[in-house]
Amino acid sequence: MPAKTKFKLPSLKLRGSIILAAAAIFTVAIGASLYYVVSSNRAQDLAQADEVVGGLAETQAESIKTFLTGFAVAADSTARTAEALLANHDTSPTTYGTIVTKQLASLPGALGVYMMFSPDSALYARPTFAGSHFLISGNHVGILAENKADGTVGYGSLDSPAGFDSWFTGPLKAGVAAISGPDSIEGKLYTSFTNIIKDPSGKAVGMSGVAFDSAVLAAKLGSEPPMGNGFMGIINQRNVWVLNPDPKLIGTEVSEPWALEALKAMASSETFSSTGEAAGQTWKMNARKVDLPGADAAWTVVVAVPQSTLLADSEAQLLNLLIGGVVIFALGLLAFAWLGTAIAKPISRMTGVMRKIADGDYSVEVPFGAMRNEIGDMSKAVEVFRANGLKVAEMTEADAARIIRDQQARSAMMAELQKAFGQVVDAAVAGDFSRRVETEFPDAELNAIAGSINNLVATVDRGLGETGEVLAALADTNLTKRMEGQYEGAFARLRDDTNAVGDKLSHIVGQLKETSRSLKTATGEILSGANDLSERTTKQAATIEETSAAMEQLSTTVLQNAERAREASEVASTVTRTAEEGGQVMGDANAAMERITQSSAKISNIIGLIDDIAFQTNLLALNASVEAARAGDAGKGFAVVAVEVRRLAQSAASASSEVKALIEQSGTEVKTGSKLVADAAARLVAMLEAARSSNLLMDGIARDSREQASAIEEVNTAVRQLDEMTQHNAALVEETNAAIEQTDGQVNELDRIVDIFTISGAAPQRVVQVAPPARGIKGLQERVKKAASSYLSQGNAAIDKDWAEF
CATH class of the missing domain: 3.30.450.20 (PAS domain)
Incomplete structure (x- = not known):
């Protein structure tokens, strides 16, 4: 089974090791920060x-x-x-x-x-x-x-x-x-x-x-x-x-x-x-x-x-974050490249000088002797070594053998020195500054050189360690960390520059926090005002809509009243014509009653003449009776006729008296009826005048109702236009409110981003998302329902109160 090949980093010089270590730290820190910010921003x-x-x-x-x-x-x-x-x-x-x-x-x-x-x-x-x-x-x-x-x-x-x-x-x-x-x-x-x-x-x-x-x-x-x-x-x-x-x-x-x-x-x-x-x-x-x-x-x-x-704004913000991360990464690499150069260049030159001295070239000049740091101490120790070598070269042959012996001993010591020093230097080149020269040399000067190298490595280790702590704190959003060690030369400048970067970033983030809080306060006030304006505009829209509906009903009622007033005017005209005809009939009845009165007077005169005739006939019959009585039996028949004539005359007189009394009573009743007819005619004339006046009033009411209906229609049109404008304003206020809420959310996000940085020793704070006020159709329905109930329960007083508050 073949052996596994282990991955091994290429051997780098001190400067390359410093830059590589800084690049790794910066890449991890900035990558983690960007990933956190981008992922949280994306979700929100x-x-x-x-x-x-x-x-x-x-x-x-x-x-x-x-x-x-x-x-x-x-x-x-x-x-x-x-x-x-x-x-x-x-x-x-x-x-x-x-x-x-x-x-x-x-x-x-x-x-x-x-x-x-x-x-x-x-x-x-x-x-x-x-x-x-x-x-x-x-x-x-x-x-x-x-x-x-x-x-x-x-x-x-x-x-x-x-x-x-x-x-x-x-x-x-x-x-x-x-x-x-x-x-x-x-x-x-x-x-x-x-x-x-x-x-x-x-x-x-x-x-x-x-x-x-x-x-x-x-x-x-x-x-x-x-x-x-x-x-x-x-x-x-x-x-x-x-x-x-x-x-x-x-x-x-x-x-x-x-x-x-x-x-x-x-x-x-x-x-x-x-x-x-x-x-x-x-x-x-x-x-x-x-x-x-x-x-x-x-x-x-x-x-x-x-x-x-x-997400256009979010993509632009992401691009800005990436650009900012790249800029910070580049600046950090440049800073560590300068730092690596400042540390490695003197050591490299000193290594070259020591190599020449070891080869027997004592004419070389030892640099950096004027520096007041570990590099200067190392330069002084090498200068002593070069001077001693030069003295050895100038000695006699007798001393040469001794010197050769000493040289061999020194060579052995130098081998041991190179071994001890090489391990420390190689470890430092590999980026490990924890190694030290622990060998004790019989030569005090070599021990001094070993001490100087140990001091140099310790100084570099301390400087890089503090610099790494500050950079790690910056990567962890802690801007309060500073380099506090006592350094000289390049490390002093590195400490001051690193602390200056921290101070500058603290100042910038502090200003961002203040600006974010001020912007958040202003946005909150604008949002509160916009919400108040939205609520009032909604109430006003509901009131105007109710007013428009009421005006529609009022317009319809006025039109109906105008139509009924016109019909009432027509009825009043009919009543007026009927009253005029009744007045004419009453006049005719009054004239007929006058003619009846005149006829009754003539009848009364005729009856009076008949009464006189009956009276004269009665006297004549009485005289005839007297004359018949005087005639005796020859006048008896005439006497009977005279008696009958007298009786008839008396009956005619009695009947004429009764007819006269009736005629006189009828005349009295006719006079009374004539007076009543005259009174009725007068009252009918007065009623006719009243009907005419009522007809004029009804015509005026109908005309005024039509004018009022026209005016109400114009008012209704104006209210409808006002309703449309108010509805449009309400929609604009809602859009403005949504824009302000979006701005407020972005301000909260900015506040959350800058609050993850610690600039005054306090722990980073997280922004608490404040729930926005009720909005949308449910909130709008709540506000409209509230405004409508206020209007229905309090009437115009509720509207006056709202306008007074506004």
């Missing part, structure tokens, strides 16, 4: 990359929800207004058209607004609605839309059977608000928020809807991809692409494996994140659910960014 940067992508997805989800809220609220307010109009049987189709027109004008991003009623609605029985756009004819659905080319507004038709079933039949049977689409109609992808219209009995008889195009949503969210080269897409509740960078995929069902994986995972979760390979790159992907307002459905927003983009 990957975690921050996930947070950044999640923050982008959360911001986009909030923007989508804010954008869709306006359409959902519009569909709901249109449905509630239609329900109020259904309760009034006299409402005309024009009023319904006005509601739809105003709703479309208040939604600049909508494709159209529609209000349609099923055959179960009472509108089908009203003749005024025959042929109206609000009644269904086959699959025809009337939608009010604006022509973007010329700005005109008119009714179109959504007559797609699939769209009809999707937008009307299905949601009407379900009886709940919903969102449908996208469906391609005339080159546009219609997506609609729908809401149910119920009659006074609670039966679903119709539906309101607001349609918008996915292209509007893309323009709202911005055309630039996330972080310049990322991906963002939106998937609706039917797993259909609503938004995708590839226009060909919009409106098609999701088929990409990574998207299907995200949808499957989000069936039981609100968020999903993953890392995968695509297009030759590693991507970070985050998906979040978007709960749709006013509908029992949810969309999914997907954001993906290449990992290389997310």
